[in-house]
Amino acid sequence: MRFACEAPARFLVERLTDFLPAAFLVERLAVFFLIVVATDLAPTGWLIARFVITDVIDTMAAALKKVIENLADSADASEAEWSVACRQIVDAALNADELPSIMQSLSALAMPHGSPHANERLRSDRLWSLVLEKLWRATPNLPLRQVVDASLVDRAAQLYHALGAASRSRHHLLRLLAAAGTRPALAAFAELLASDPPRKSDDALLAFVPLFQRPDYPPDAVFPRLLDARHDAAIATAALDLANYLTSSGRAARHPAADRVARLAELLGGLVGRLARLEERPAEFAASPADLNAMVSESIGLIVAIVHALRLIGDASATGKLHQALALGHRRVRTEAAYALASLGDEMGIEVLAEMAAEPVVRSGALAYLSQLGRLDRAPEPYRSPTARAEGDLAARLALPTYFGAPPQSLELIDATRRPWPGCREPADCYLFRYEYRSGERSLSGIGMAGPLVHAFQVDLADLPIDDIYAAYAGWGTEHAQISEIDADQLSPRQQLAWESASQRLIERGYQSPRLIKLGLFLGEEHFVAAAERHGRAGTAIAWGDQVEWHAHASTPRSPSETEIYCIFKGRRLLRAFRAD
Numbered sequence: 233m234r235f236a237c238e239a240p241a242r243f244l245v246e247r248l249t250d251f252l253p254a255a256f257l258v259e260r261l262a263v264f265f266l267i268v269v270a271t272d273l274a275p276t277g278w279l280i281a282r283f284v285i286t287d288v289i290d291t292m293a294a295a296l297k298k299v300i301e302n303l304a305d306s307a308d309a310s311e312a313e314w315s316v317a318c319r320q321i322v323d324a325a326l327n328a329d330e331l332p333s334i335m336q337s338l339s340a341l342a343m344p345h346g347s348p349h350a351n352e353r354l355r356s357d358r359l360w361s362l363v364l365e366k367l368w369r370a371t372p373n374l375p376l377r378q379v380v381d382a383s384l385v386d387r388a389a390q391l392y393h394a395l396g397a398a399s400r401s402r403h404h405l406l407r408l409l410a411a412a413g414t415r416p417a418l419a420a421f422a423e424l425l426a427s428d429p430p431r432k433s434d435d436a437l438l439a440f441v442p443l444f445q446r447p448d449y450p451p452d453a454v455f456p457r458l459l460d461a462r463h464d465a466a467i468a469t470a471a472l473d474l475a476n477y478l479t480s481s482g483r484a485a486r487h488p489a490a491d492r493v494a495r496l497a498e499l500l501g502g503l504v505g506r507l508a509r510l511e512e513r514p515a516e517f518a519a520s521p522a523d524l525n526a527m528v529s530e531s532i533g534l535i536v537a538i539v540h541a542l543r544l545i546g547d548a549s550a551t552g553k554l555h556q557a558l559a560l561g562h563r564r565v566r567t568e569a570a571y572a573l574a575s576l577g578d579e580m581g582i583e584v585l586a587e588m589a590a591e592p593v594v595r596s597g598a599l600a601y602l603s604q605l606g607r608l609d610r611a612p613e614p615y616r617s618p619t620a621r622a623e624g625d626l627a628a629r630l631a632l633p634t635y636f637g638a639p640p641q642s643l644e645l646i647d648a649t650r651r652p653w654p655g656c657r658e659p660a661d662c663y664l665f666r667y668e669y670r671s672g673e674r675s676l677s678g679i680g681m682a683g684p685l686v687h688a689f690q691v692d693l694a695d696l697p698i699d700d701i702y703a704a705y706a707g708w709g710t711e712h713a714q715i716s717e718i719d720a721d722q723l724s725p726r727q728q729l730a731w732e733s734a735s736q737r738l739i740e741r742g743y744q745s746p747r748l749i750k751l752g753l754f755l756g757e758e759h760f761v762a763a764a765e766r767h768g769r770a771g772t773a774i775a776w777g778d779q780v781e782w783h784a785h786a787s788t789p790r791s792p793s794e795t796e797i798y799c800i801f802k803g804r805r806l807l808r809a810f811r812a813d
Contacts, residue, residue, distance in 0.1 A: 295324065295327070295330060296325065296326045296330065296366065297330050297333055297334045297337055298324075299317075299321055300334065300338060300341060300363065301337055303341060303359070304345045304346070304354065307345060307346065307349075307351075308347055314353060318362055321362045321366055326366065326370045328376070328379050329379065331376075331379045331380070331384065332381070332384045332387075334367070335384055335387040338363065339387055339391050342354075342394040343394075357399060357400045357401050360399065361404075363401075364401050364402070364405060364408075368404040368408055376408075376411055376412040376413070376414075377413060377414055380409075380417050382416045385412075385414075385416045385417050385420045386420075388405050388420065389405075389420050389423075389424060391405060392405045392424055392428070393428065397428070397430075399430075400430075400431075400432065403435035403438060403439050406421055406430070406436070406439035407438060407441070409421040409424075410440070410443050411446075413448065418453035418454045419457070421454060421458075422455075422457040422461075423457060425439070425458060425461045425467060425471075426460040429461060433465075433466035433467055434466075436466070436467045436470070443474055444477060447483075451484045452488075454474075456488055456489070456492075458475075458488075459475070459488065459492065465530045465531070465533065465534045466533065468537075469534045469537045472489065472534075472540075475488040476537065476544055479544045480544060487541065490545050490547075493545055493547045493550060496538050497542070497549070497553045500538045500542070500550070503538070504535065504553070504557050504565075505556075506531060507528065507532070507562065508559070508560060510524070510527060510528060511560065511561055525637065528562075532562060532564060536565065539554065539557065539565075539569055539572045540568065542554065542572055543572035543576070546575075548576050551576060551578055554569045554572050554578075555569075555580070557569035558573075558580070558584055564593075564597075566594075567584075567585065567588045567594045567598050568597075569584075570582075570583075570584035570585045570598075571601040574601070574605055574607075575605070582602070582607050583610075585598045585602050585607075585611075586598075586610040586611050586612070589611040589612065589616075590615055592624045592626075592639065592643060593624070593627040593628055593639035594624075595620065595624030596628055597628070599611055599615070599621065599624075622661075622682035622683060623643050623682070625682045625686045626643065626665055626686055626688065627639045627643060629680070629686045629688065630667060630688055635688060636669065636690075640668055641669060642667070642668045643666070643667050643668075644665060644668075645664075646664050646666050647662075647664040648661070648662070648663050648664075650662070652807070652810035653683075653684045653706065653807075653810065654706055654709075654806045654810055655684070655710065656684055660683055660684040662682075663681065663682045664681055664701060664702075665679070665680050665682065666678070666679055677692065678690065678692050678694070679692070679693045684709075685708075685709040687708060687709060689704065689708075689792075689796055690790070691790045691792050691793060692788070692790040693792065693796070695788070699807075700800050700804070702807065703799075703800045703802075703803030703804045703806075703807055704792075704796055705799075706799075706806050707799035707801065707804075708803070712755070714754070714755050714756065715753065715754055715802070716752075717750050717752050717753070718750060718751040718753070719750055720748040720750060723751060727751055727758070730760075731748055731760055734775045735748070735760075735762070737780075738764060738773055738775060738780065742766060743764040743765070743766050743773050743780070743782075744764060744765040744766065745765055746762040746763070747763045747764070748760060749761045749762060749772075749794045750794075750798070752798060752802070757777075758776060759775070759776045759798070759801070760776065761774050761794055761797075761798045762774075762775065762794075763794055766782060766784070769784045770784075770785050771783050771784040771785050772785070772798070774797075774801050783797045
């Protein structure tokens, strides 16, 4: 039979592929087509079929509690059946009222079941990551304060311990407790972190996020117990950062660590001494540069948190240890210690802050601190200019771990202009700097931007016209509800069909082997960004409607890729629109 009902069929496929596991989809598609065939595609038949499918979708979003209870029975099944059972966790529905019974079911699931093979599956992080992340992702939409009572908190803590230190998923339970924000939940959060923290500090740090976001929980529910979380430097740093945040924002009338000044000062002295030894004899402490960087970063994070705490507490008895920190070569530590000393009335702090304004990587912070202290005039004039501030902003950004992890050896201004910029009502001061890193005979350079945004691509834009460099940054940094990108493997069925048509047009126009990189959604247009070849050269083709824009790739190392090329494409359009306005 030839089906003429194309639109309803497309509706069906798109709805099902969004919600259902593959095995379930195949089975229900067969049911659907039997209904359609039996009714010969009559309107009534389609309505019945659509009703059935919609009902199937709704019922397939089974209660999470039921899905969890069925997992033990599926643990000895084939890999395909087990995968379907796990996939149902993602699709399951979760109601706030079911959270206590779900936690009870999870506690039962963590107990031994049946064969060793089944127990291995039921203890795996693959399963628990799905289950607990499902709970966590649902929490923003749940009235947690109403359902997270003392018994649920106890079950969550018991499950946390049952999963054990090796678990990479149990930190989601900490996030759930933190997000609940009730006194019992926060007390359990602090106790678990202090007595049995996650093995990986990155997991623990994620659990702190709700505490920086929620404005309504009592700080004394987590402090001072959270300050005892000293098993890991990163966790100790996060605990102090939270205490500092609550104090500086006025949420805590008194710093949670105010009774521990002597202990903080002693810890600061030990860390400063350790960092000094690392600076003098790095080979004795680390087997590789990566290990050394990790040790230094860990120490610096905790030192800065302690320094901020001592400043906020305002106890001058710690000035001796702060002066020790000034002797270190690390520029951020010196800047933060100087600010703490200046806040405590020590004039040496002002002098060091003025000196640190000469260092681009800490210039922005030093100038901000001097301004807060009413002593900005102490910084030399050349370092207070807009260009010097822009240089400092970019140097600090490049030093972040998400960029290069260290400031560049040199920054050279190559353009400064005032121009219309997306998101700015008035023309903005824009700066381009060439940055360079050197290690022995090797070097790495590029062009970064400061001004309305601060960013640096890790490819080299030096061969591009100035306007295209600005376009690259405008395309990268502009946020708009109608501007987004979809990876090639995430296209909907309709978008996949549209790409197949666009791909065929590219081939007909002489572009060889087009391979989709992404789909760009840009103010109502669909841009297919593809890698291809033309006249023997590799490049990027951007296709929309009947139009194609081609960018041949340069043969130099670190030349712009499809990502940066599409940023240029978007940025040109955005900047033209703002110039026209």
